[in-house]
Each structure stands twice: as structure tokens, then as C-alpha cells.
Amino acid sequence: MGVHSTPAIERDHGFKIWWQLMRPHTLTAAFVPVLLGSVLALKYTDIHYGLFAAMLIASLLIQAATNMFNEYYDYVRGLDNESSVGIGGAIVRNGVKAKTVLNLALSFYGISMLLGVYICMKSSWWIALIGLICMVVGYFYTGGPIPIAYTPFGELTAGLFMGVAIILISFYIQTGSVTISSILFSFPIFLLVGAILLANNIRDLDGDKLNGRKTLAILLGRKGAIYLLGAMFLISYLWIAALIVFMHVSFWMLLTCLSIPKAVQAIKGFIGKSAPIQMMPAMKATAQTNTIFGFLLTVGLFIAYII
Template structure:
């Protein structure tokens, strides 16, 4: 009888476990990994380079794994510092809600870093060993974002760190491994993505503002206050779109990149969501819309560059 009951509940248990582990990856943040890699690769195509598909896939997988590992470090250290509980919004919740051992989360994060390191060695062999220093720096920053004595996430520099590393550096590495160089065009085109990746971080901190304040954090959102933080987020969106018009005006990139204007409704939805809501749970759609803005903007930018190169 017990055996029969166990077999009947097993599929449900497995489905729940799958959902728990998927939630721990914080899927809405993964846009900060795959959009920069895609954009950097398309920029390399626009530069006349024949794309090395294995290198592209290696870079994509490594970036996503590092992002997931960073999220797991966040889960582990926020729990260890007593910041997460069953009512916390926006977390994976594997420890406080599903009973996963903290050491299991840490082991998984380190394992993902290990896999990324192996992939990184392949990328270095195929391009340049100088990338080893940059890659290790990115991995260290991912750990120090919530780990270490003074986590970056607890300071006003979280947006700058995440935007620069994930939005700028990842684009340029993706471009470099295909072309063997970094161009002015690639830096300028990566700039709005850098801003939008930082915006994802700011949106997260706006949502968590009150809880972070109670726990002694000094995020940018806390220093600005909610009203000014939302205004700053709106300015980040505006600058990103204006930047695209400047790229076209200075004839740096094809006018096809105007496709990015199709993502504007998501940006507007994000700002409205933060303005009209105060509870963290009610600001979740605005947080999601911010991530979607980065996704749609980045992919439409890449498509526009590709079409401009083909037509």
C-alpha cells in the first residue's frame, strides 16, 4: 500500500522539483545573459565576419550558466544573512519555501561556475588567453554581487556593475571572439544594452526598496527614494531609445535598428506599474516588463543590424 502511494505521488513530486529548480534560475533575469551574446555576434556579422557557431554557442551557454550561478549565490547569501523568508517576493525560494539545503544551492552554483570555466578554456584556446582574465573577473563579480564582506548588491553600485559586466563586457567579448578585435561601433552599439541591463537591476531594487531599507542595504533606489528612482528608471529607457536615433543620425548603424521602437510599450508599462503600485507583489509585473524591455529591445536591435547588413 505504501509502495502504491509512493508511485502515485512520485510524478507530482518530480514535477514540483522541476518547477522549483527552474524557479531558482530566476528566468526573468536570463535576458541579461543571452541578449548581449546575441547582439555581439550579430555585430560581428555586420563587420563582415563569418560566424564561428561553436564559439557562439559556447559563449551563450557560459553566460547563461554564470547568470544562473550568480542568482544561486544571491539565494544562498540572502538566506544566510536572514533577508529571505517565505513571504519574500522575487526570490527563487528554494531554501525558505521548498526546504532545499543551503549547501546544495552553493554546490550547484560552484558546479555551474566550474562548467563555465571549462567552456571558458575552450573559448580562450579558440580566441585569446587575455579573455581568461576578463572572464575570471566577471565570475568574481558575480560571486561578490551578494557574497563577500561588502556585497555589491547592498551598495549603490549594483546597477553600474551589472550593466557594465553583462551589458557591455559580454557584448564585446562575444564580438571579439568572432572578429579578434573590438571596434568603436561595437562599444557604441552595446551602450544602450548596458543601460537596460542596469535598468533590470534598478527595477528589482525599486520593488524591494522597503525590505532592503529595513535590512540595512544602501541601494541606489533607497538613496533616491521610490519616486526619484522610478524617474531615473524612465530616464534610462529614454536615453536607450535616443541613443539608437543617434547611432542612425551619425550613420554608425543602419536605420533598420528603428525596429527597437516596437519595444517602447513594455517600457511604458514598466514605469506605469511602478508609479501606480506600492506593494512588492503588485510591482512584479513592472519588474517583468523591465526585463522584457531589455529582451525585445536587444533582439530587435540585433534583427535591425542583421537586416541592414543583408538588404
């Protein structure tokens, strides 16, 4: 019998280490809501591009910092190892000191707070309170004694704070108000941002169960979680159809239907799979569905406003 060696884990180098640490495929969960909230405001006012840029950068930094807190605390709790799938791997694979990752995340929070001061000066200081709550939630998503990510409320929390809250803040700082329309348009993004976390938890289901987590995917079981993911996609598209029928919004919103193949790809990518590495394409397709759906919804709104 021959001796079979385990393939070496490929390590990242240079800038790629820090880029992967931010988990770039998740950053659309911050980018899409800011873009959508700002375009929704076009119906009522001209866009203040300084506020838009500040909100976008702050949101991206908070999302990246949240990912770094995740990396740090999973390492501290002994949940990550060199072969773990879906992590940045800066600590366990590339030799970056855990404290460096934590300090970088805190630095990103610091820059976000400075941007927040500018946003508040140009809009309302109430934004400071809401922004602080979002940052605290981002930290406790994987930090603290009972991380939100380890409970059945991870998807709900992510959808509310990375979907609805960012859309409404982006809308408010441009218009000075929140409308029923802006809330209704935020709902499908709430579902799709939550879907990204659900996809992550489906992939990590077996490992999370061994480590005592109680995620929604674990409670529902793999099949039930995949059904829920499909329902979240379906409701998102039906919601847009309902807005067209009952709220008389433009038929240009149907551009979102062009993202359906990517949602189907995501669901098919989970069916019959059990190894985390097998489910990585499905998880990425879920994040891409959020990106494409949100971008097409934004394009549809923009076209509707200018014609």
C-alpha cells in the first residue's frame, strides 16, 4: 500500500491575507442597502454625494470589522483550525496575531465613528444613537458570552441591522424622513441579507452542532433550512410583484427577476451536499443573489424616476 499525504493547505500572501480577512463576498450585504436607500431618496431630493460616500464607507468598514470579530472570537473559542472552510484564515492559516485582527477591527470601528460624526453634522444626531446600536450588535454578533451568531436569531438580526436599518438610515440622511415606501422596499433586502447568514449556517451545520451552537439551520435540520432559504428567495420576488400590483410602483422593478437563476443555483447547490467545501459555491451564489437583486432593484427605481 502506498502512503497518501494530505495536500498542504494553500496560504495567502501579502494583501490577499487582509482582503480575505474582510470576507469580501459578504460586503455586498453593506453595499446594496446603502445604494438602494440612496436611490429611493431620489424621488424626494437630490443626492448629497458626500453623505452617500460616508455612509457607504462606514457601512463597509462595520461589515468588515464584524467579520474580523467573527474570526477573532472563533479562534479564541477554539472553533477555527487551519482547514476550516469559509473563514479568512488570517490567524490559523496565515500566522497573523489574533490581537492584530482584533485591533484592526476596532480601528475600522473608530474610522466608522468619525464618518458617523460627519453624517450626524449633515443630518441628525439621532443617527449617532442608531449607528452605535448597529456597531454594538455587530460586535456582539460573535463577541460576548452568548454571541448572537450562535443562536436562532442570527438571520433576523443580520436582516434587520444590515438590511432594513442601513436602507432607512441611507434614506433618512438624504431626505430627513422615513416613508412607508422606504420601509416596504427594505423588506426583500431584509430577507436576502438574512439568507446569506442562513446559507453560511447550512454550510457549517455539522460543525456548529458539535460546538454546541443553536443556529436556525440546526433547529430546522438541513432539509428544513434549505426549504426556508428557498422560501426567503421566493417571498422576495413575490414582494416586488405585490408592490407593483398594490402600490402601483413601476414595472421596471421586475428587472429583479433577472436574478432568479442565481437563486435557483444557490438552492440546487445545497441539495444533496453535506461537506462544507461542496456547499461553498451555493453560499457564494446566495450572496450574489442579494447583490444582483439589490442592484437590479436600484436600477429599476432609477429608471422609473428619470422617465
